[in-house]
Amino acid sequence: MQEQQISAISKRLDEQIQKKIDLKTKPLGALGTLEKIAFKVCQIQETLEPKLNKPAILVCAGDHGITQEKVSPFPQEVTFQMVMNFLGGGAAINVFSRQNDIRLLVADTGVNFDFEPSGQLLDLKIRKGTRNFAIEPAMTIEECQTAINNGAQVIEKLHKEGTNIIGFGEMGIGNTTSATALMCKIGGFTAQEASGAGTGLDANGISHKASVIEKALQLHSAISNPIEILATFGGYEIATICGAILKAAELKMTILSDGFIATSALIVAHAINPNVTDYCLFAHESNEQGHKLMLQHLNAEPILHLGMRLGEGTGSAVAYPIIESAVNFMNEMSSFEDAGVSNV
Incomplete structure (x- = not known):
């Protein structure tokens, strides 16, 4: 992924976009955040008539060697069990995607389980889980790059x-x-x-997790390149999402950034090319400790504050109808002139 492939968002139509929003039959700024969302989607699409076409959510699954350090109260097999739940249509992301007519894709990027071949599951498996980054890098550079490329290829096909x-x-x-x-x-x-608590750690568990991370940061203190950082500490699912984000930004797609894990992939993508966040809408602020700090780091304003911390892309699926509302008012709401309403 060459840095220059992701261009900064065009500001060519900014004045016209804002004028169209301001001349709708409402007081200035009366639709609040919806106006900001509409403005951003118009910028991304470089149009005064934005459209949301074939919305999709890609859910990537992978296991982590760091679980050997007892950083999660749940056993590793929950990963593959939840993938089966996704495929069976019973998870929260399935419910919200169906509700909002969002296409859901599920990818095995590195789950420690042998799935039966299925048209429902994208087989992007690189290895059955990463290595324990408390001891050694989670991935090789080659594995990390493969995951990034896999994500990019999924996005190219969707586009x-x-x-x-x-x-x-x-x-x-x-x-x-x-x-x-x-x-x-x-x-x-x-x-x-x-x-933070992750899947449900108590105070002692959070303290232990922080200690494991601190020691790992010291062990790998010499690295600074974003790809090397991703390979050292990341997961196959995080690297796949990172590659997908970079490609989506290159193709000028609107990106819905979700919660804590998905935003960690975005933080890496942003370190590779800061222009990537020009194409992002931030669905929500997760209740996971640290997500607020991530959003501050990216200078991002979340759409929703619902206390969610489930992952799976659920925040993005729940936020989607709000983005739809923003696009619809932009396209369908009358202007003062159209409606024959007196303006100030």
């Missing part, structure tokens, strides 16, 4: 099929530890301020 708005979700026991290490290394945060 050719007409999708112009994409969200990302994940599943992987231990991946909050991986995400926390990534945000600490790239954002300069301490393990103590960034570590």
